[in-house]
Amino acid sequence: xxxxxxxxWRILFTFTVIVAxxxxxxILFEQxxxxxxxxxxxxxxLGNNADIVCRYLDGEGADLExxxxxxxxxxxxxSPEVRFTxxxxxxxxxxDSRLEAEGxxxxxERPEIRKADACGxxxxxxxxxxxxxxxxxYARRYDRxxxxxxxxxxxVKLRTFINSGNPSVCYILLFFAACVxxxxxxxxxxxxxxxxxxxxxxxxxxGAEIPDGFTFADDxxxxxSAGIVENYNLLQENRRRLxxxxxxxxxxxxxxxxxxxxxxxxxxxxxxxxxFLQFLNVILESPARETGRLFEDPALREFVxxxxxxxxxxxxxxxxxxxxxxxxxxxxxxxxxxxxxxxxSDVTKSEKMRLLKQEMxxxxxxxxxxxxxxxxxxxxxxLSRDRGDFSALHRGxxxxxxxxxxxxxxxxxxxxxxxxxxxxPDRFEREPVRIKSLLNELADDLAxxxxxxxxxxxxxxxxxVVISGSRTLLYxxxxxxxxxxxxxxxxxxxxxxxxxxxxxxxxxxxxxxxGTGVEERHLVRLFERFYRADxxxxxxxxxxxxxxxxxxxxxxxxxxxxxxxNRPGGGLHFLMTFPKTGRLTxxxx
Numbered sequence: 001x002x003x004x005x006x007x008x009w010r011i012l013f014t015f016t017v018i019v020a021x022x023x024x025x026x027i028l029f030e031q032x033x034x035x036x037x038x039x040x041x042x043x044x045x046l047g048n049n050a051d052i053v054c055r056y057l058d059g060e061g062a063d064l065e066x067x068x069x070x071x072x073x074x075x076x077x078x079s080p081e082v083r084f085t086x087x088x089x090x091x092x093x094x095x096d097s098r099l100e101a102e103g104x105x106x107x108x109e110r111p112e113i114r115k116a117d118a119c120g121x122x123x124x125x126x127x128x129x130x131x132x133x134x135x136x137x138y139a140r141r142y143d144r145x146x147x148x149x150x151x152x153x154x155x156v157k158l159r160t161f162i163n164s165g166n167p168s169v170c171y172i173l174l175f176f177a178a179c180v181x182x183x184x185x186x187x188x189x190x191x192x193x194x195x196x197x198x199x200x201x202x203x204x205x206x207g208a209e210i211p212d213g214f215t216f217a218d219d220x221x222x223x224x225s226a227g228i229v230e231n232y233n234l235l236q237e238n239r240r241r242l243x244x245x246x247x248x249x250x251x252x253x254x255x256x257x258x259x260x261x262x263x264x265x266x267x268x269x270x271x272x273x274x275x276f277l278q279f280l281n282v283i284l285e286s287p288a289r290e291t292g293r294l295f296e297d298p299a300l301r302e303f304v305x306x307x308x309x310x311x312x313x314x315x316x317x318x319x320x321x322x323x324x325x326x327x328x329x330x331x332x333x334x335x336x337x338x339x340x341x342x343x344x345s346d347v348t349k350s351e352k353m354r355l356l357k358q359e360m361x362x363x364x365x366x367x368x369x370x371x372x373x374x375x376x377x378x379x380x381x382x383l384s385r386d387r388g389d390f391s392a393l394h395r396g397x398x399x400x401x402x403x404x405x406x407x408x409x410x411x412x413x414x415x416x417x418x419x420x421x422x423x424x425p426d427r428f429e430r431e432p433v434r435i436k437s438l439l440n441e442l443a444d445d446l447a448x449x450x451x452x453x454x455x456x457x458x459x460x461x462x463x464x465v466v467i468s469g470s471r472t473l474l475y476x477x478x479x480x481x482x483x484x485x486x487x488x489x490x491x492x493x494x495x496x497x498x499x500x501x502x503x504x505x506x507x508x509x510x511x512x513x514x515g516t517g518v519e520e521r522h523l524v525r526l527f528e529r530f531y532r533a534d535x536x537x538x539x540x541x542x543x544x545x546x547x548x549x550x551x552x553x554x555x556x557x558x559x560x561x562x563x564x565x566n567r568p569g570g571g572l573h574f575l576m577t578f579p580k581t582g583r584l585t586x587x588x589x
Contacts, residue, residue, distance in 0.1 A: 011187040016180055023176040030172070043123060046082075046138035050148040053084055057144075071095050083135070087113060087147040094146065099130050107149075112139040116147055125154050258345045261291055265338025267307075268292075279344040283323050283330075294342075299323070303332050307340060320347075327352075375401075428470035428557070436461040438471065439497055442478055446486070453491045457482065460498035465507055467578050469558045477554040480547035481511050481574065489515025489571060505579055506560075512573040517566040526564050527552040 056074050071086070078084065078097070086095040091108025093101040107113055115122025116139040127134045128151070135151035142148065250271070253260045259276030263269055269291045277291070284297050294300050299321055306317040315334045320327060331343040439459045443450075450457055467474065478497065485495045493515040501508040518526070525531045530545040548564075551574075555562040560578040567573045 011183075015183045015187070019176060019179045019183070023172055026172055042136070043121075043138055046150045046152075047121065047140060049078065049082060049084065049150050050138070050140045052078075053086070053148045053150075054142050054144075057086075071097070081152050083151045085149045085151070087139075087149060089145040089147075096130075104130060107147075110137070110139075110149075112137040112149060113147055115139070116141045116149075258343060260344075261342045263291075263340055263342070267295060270339070276342065276344055279328060279346060282326060283321055283328060283344075285323060300330075303330070303342075306332060307334065428473060430469060431471060432466050432468055433471045433474050434463065435465045435467060435474070435499070436463055438475055439478060442475065442482060446479070446482055449483075449486055450495075453486055453493075455486055455489075455492065456494050458494065458496045460496065461509075462499060465499050465502075467507065467558065467580070469578075470554075473554040473557055477551050478511075480551050484547050485513040485515065485572070489513040493571065502580075507578045507580060509576040509578065510573065511576065512567055513571040514567070514569065515571045517571050520566065523564055523566070527562075 053071070053074065056071065083096070083098050085093060085097070085107075087107045088094050091106040091113070093104040093107055095101055096104060108117075111124040111126075112122040115124075120141055122137075122139050124137045125134070126137070134154045136154045137149060137151045139147050139149040253271065253273045256273065257275065259273065259279040261269065261272035261276045272291050280291065280294055283299055284293060295304050302319060303317060317332045319330050321330055322328075326346060326348045329345045329347045331345075333341045333343070335341075436459060439461060443457050443459065446457070482495060485493065489495070493513050495511075495513045497509065497511050499507055499509050522531075527548050529549045552562055555576055555578070558578055560576060562574060562576045565573050565575075
């Protein structure tokens with residue numbers, strides 16, 4: 001298998017190559033500069049010798065045309081290595097210190113002569129045609145109409161002199177070596193940090209615990225790596241906590257008596273407890289091993305439609321389903337990521353009890369309505385006669401009997417209203433109801449009763465608060481709340497209705513009094529039918545025990561919500577929510 005090169009050596013090799021190329025460039029530049037300096041120095045020396053030849057010719061007045069040997073005296077004074085030649089303007093050789101000028105060819109086309117003719121001076125390196133020796137030629141043009149050319153053999157000695165190394169190259173090489181050593185040191189430290197980070201990643205991939213003493217190098221990479229380790233440990237801790245919470249949740253789901261199932265956005269099952277599968281088999285009326293069948297059954301078609309509608313239809317949908325003589329309450333909750341939850345509860349027993357209680361109550365009301373109405377009519381007829389016809393005792397008994405008959409008539413009326421809400425909600429006409437106007441009407445209707453108990457009724461509702469619903473039910477709702485406060489809160493209390501907030505979808509109301517309130521243990525049962533927090537006081541003050549039950553059913557009819565609590569300063573406090581618009585549905589749906 002091919003051996004893998006470590007990151008350290010890859011970094012070291014890369015940067016060594018970069019520094020080596022940079023160093024080589026500096027060395028070549030310095031060598032070329034030094035060579036040019038040496039060459040210019042040599043050219044200056046040759047130029048000085050050429051000037052000596054020129055001055056000699058001028059001083060001695062030598063005429064090379066007539067006396068070709070006129071420079072022989074100068075040859076003895078010149079370096080034996082230097083060969084000089086005097087060339088006429090036309091290129092004819094007038095004198096050469098080594099050869100006879102007569103036999104030499106025209107030199108006008110020599111490179112150094114052409115350069116000197118054009119620029120004043122010229123150089124060239126080439127073998128001599130005359131003797132075959134390789135020379136460095138230097139030529140200079142003078143105003144007297146001739147060229148003086150000097151040549152020295154371009155041998156090893158001269159090349160070594162021109163191309164010898166620059167002393168600064170040694171320092172450059174030392175700098176290169178120091179850079180390589182520094183890069184090796186820092187790449188080693190960097191590689192150490194990377195090795196530690198790699199070890200950490202392997203531990204993380206295997207799920208192993210990261211020891212507390214696990215450290216990195218003291219540099220920026222080490223700081224970043226330490227931050228990663230800290231975040232990883234925190235993530236692991238959160239995963240453990242999440243796993244523990246998940247186990248608790250799954251245990252809760254498994255032990256729950258309701259059927260619970262979670263599905264992803266693409267309708268794949270995430271989790272389903274055994275009760276859900278049992279209830280699903282009953283609803284589908286056939287054994288089902290896979291929960292995905294619920295999306296194909298006609299009984300659950302409305303839920304599938306709701307899922308397809310997504311946010312346009314809201315996030316919650318509920319429905320009662322009757323199958324095989326059993327009643328199921330099915331609830332669907334849509335989440336923001338598209339996943340959803342099914343919640344199925346077997347309400348057969350509670351529904352039977354509710355229906356039995358409702359049927360019994362309705363039957364009693366129906367059977368009592370006619371005799372009570374007849375008795376009330378007879379009593380009203382008797383009491384309308386002259387008081388002289390009865391003794392005070394008889395009159396008192398008749399008044400009490402009539403009062404109880406009125407109370408019984410109101411009870412039957414309340415039962416009839418509850419029955420209508422539950423069994424015939426479509427008989428309530430829906431319309432826009434201005435709540436402030438309705439509450440002012442109530443204040444006028446109950447003004448006498450408020451004065452009798454010295455109670456004060458305040459309305460803090462804006463004119464623009466309009467609820468789409470049943471005016472009859474809304475009137476009954478607030479009337480029952482006010483009458484409940486008048487009867488049970490005590491005398492001289494303040495009763496307030498206030499719309500304290502609103503959103504795009506809902507209005508938020510509060511109704512409270514400053515009376516005595518009730519014990520905390522009674523709050524959860526206040527809305528139950530015939531429930532009385534103080535049965536003895538109710539018998540004295542009257543009341544059917546159905547007022548708050550009517551309140552709750554009227555709120556639910558409008559798809560709202562109501563809760564009760566005690567005020568910190570005393571009295572009962574009701575919080576209610578009403579949608580601004582919406583479909584009216586029966587409370588039991």
